[in-house]
Amino acid sequence: MKLNEKIAILHKTLGFEDLPSDQLAPLAELSFIRFYQKGEYIFHEGDAPLYFKVVVEGLVKLSKSTESGKTYTAVMGWPGDTLNAVTLFEELPRFLSAQAIRASSILCIKNTDFVDFVFQHPPVALNIIKTLGRLVQTSYERILDMVAEKTEQRVINMLFMLYKKFGPTLHFTNQEMADLVGTTTETTIRIMGQLRKQGIVQSARGRIKIVNPAALEELGRGPFWA
C-alpha cells in the first residue's frame, strides 16, 4: 500500500483531521496493513493492546459478551474508525472484542509509536479528548435509552442511527441488529415485521433497506447519537 493512501486514511481518523499531511507522514511510515477474512477476530476481550488499529476497508464489529452467552455490540466500525482509542494509553486489557463482519483491512501502529506521536502533537491530544468526551456522552444516552424506552423504540432509534452513519442500505442480519439493540433475534424480527408492514423498511436476507427515513425520524424521539 502506498504511503499517501495510509496518510489519507489517517486523515479521516480520530484527531488527525487538522494535521497537515507532511506531519502525518512519519507516523504513516511506522504503520502496516493487515487483512482479515469475514468472521475472523482481530482481537479478543482481555488481550493486551499492542497496536493502535484503524479500519481501512471493510466492516468491524466491536462487542462484549457475558459468560452466559449474551453479546452486546457497541460499535460497527468502518473505514476511518479506530478500534481502540481508549485502552491505548493505559496498561489495561482491551474490554471489547473486534471481529471482521466482512473481509477487512486494518492499519496497525505500534502502541508506543502512537502514544509518542500524540505527545508531540498537542492538538491531537485535544481531539482525542473531545472524541472520548463524545463517546462518553453517547454511552450515557444509550444507557438512558435502555432504561427508559421499550424495545420497539430502541430498535427504531438504532435503525435511525445506522441510517445516519451508513445510509439507507444496511448489510446487517437481524441477529446483528439484536446485538446492537440489546435484545433477542426473535423480538427484533417481530419489530422489523411491524416496520415492514408500515412501509418504513424493507428487509431481505442480511440486508435492511430504509425506505422511509422521515417516518423513522418521526418515530424516533430518541437521543441523537452521533
Place this chain on the structure above:
Amino acid sequence: MKLNEKIAILHKTLGFEDLPSDQLAPLAELSFIRFYQKGEYIFHEGDAPLYFKVVVEGLVKLSKSTESGKTYTAVMGWPGDTLNAVTLFEELPRFLSAQAIRASSILCIKNTDFVDFVFQHPPVALNIIKTLGRLVQTSYERILDMVAEKTEQRVINMLFMLYKKFGPTLHFTNQEMADLVGTTTETTIRIMGQLRKQGIVQSARGRIKIVNPAALEELGRGPFWA
C-alpha cells in the same frame, strides 16, 4: 478558603495527582468556591458549560432524565470528583444535570482558564485521556449489565460498587438506589427486602448499611466498575 486547601482539593482531582503543588497554585488562584444547599441544582442538562467544577464537600448526583419523567443517575460525586471533565473542551451543552444531595461546596474554575492550563501541562492531558478511557469502559460495562443481568443482580452489583466507593454505610434512599440501578423504587425495595432477610444489608430511612460485604461480592459476579 485558603489557597492551600484549594490546592489540596485539586491534588485529588482528575489528572492532577502527579503535579507538584507549586504548579497547581496559579490554577488554584483562579478558582472560587460556591455553596449549594441540599436539593439545589448546580446545573441542568442543556446548560452551556462555563466552569470546570469539582466537589469540595458534600455529595452531588449527576443524572439525566427523559420527558416521560424517568431519571437515570450516572454518578454520585463526592470530594475530589469532577462534575464535567467531559464537555469542557467542546462547545457542547452539558448532558447531565448536577444536583446537591447534601449541602455541598463546589470549586469552580473558568472553562477557558482550565483548558489553557491543561494545554500547558501535557501530562495532565494524558491523565484526562486515561480517565475518560476508564469512564468509557465503565459505561460499556454498565450497558452490558443492563442488557444481560436481572434487576436483582444489578442492585447487588450497584451496592457492591457503592460499597467500594463509599464504604459500608450508604446515605441513599431507595429512590436514589432505583435511579442508579435503572429500575423503580418498588422493585428496589423488594430486592432490598430480600437482602435484608439474608442478613446482607440493614436499611433504615435514607440509610443503607452493608453488613456482609463478602456475601455481596460473592453474589456479584458483576463487572468490577471502578
Place this chain on the structure above:
DNA sequence: CGCGCTATTGATGGTCGTCAACCGCTGTGG
C-alpha cells in the same frame, strides 16, 4: 398537628425473553 417524603406490601397486566417448530435460500460436496 398535619403535611410530605419514604418505606412497604399486594394485585394486576404488559412486555419481552425463551423454547420450539418450520420454511426457504445458499453454498458445498458427492
Place this chain on the structure above:
DNA sequence: CCACAGCGGTTGACGACCATCAATAGCGCG
C-alpha cells in the same frame, strides 16, 4: 446435477419478570 447441511428468517405459545397502580403506615419537620 442433486442432496443435504446450515444459516437466517418467521411464527406461535408460554411464562417470568418487573413496571404500574393503589393503599397504608411511619417518621420527621415546620
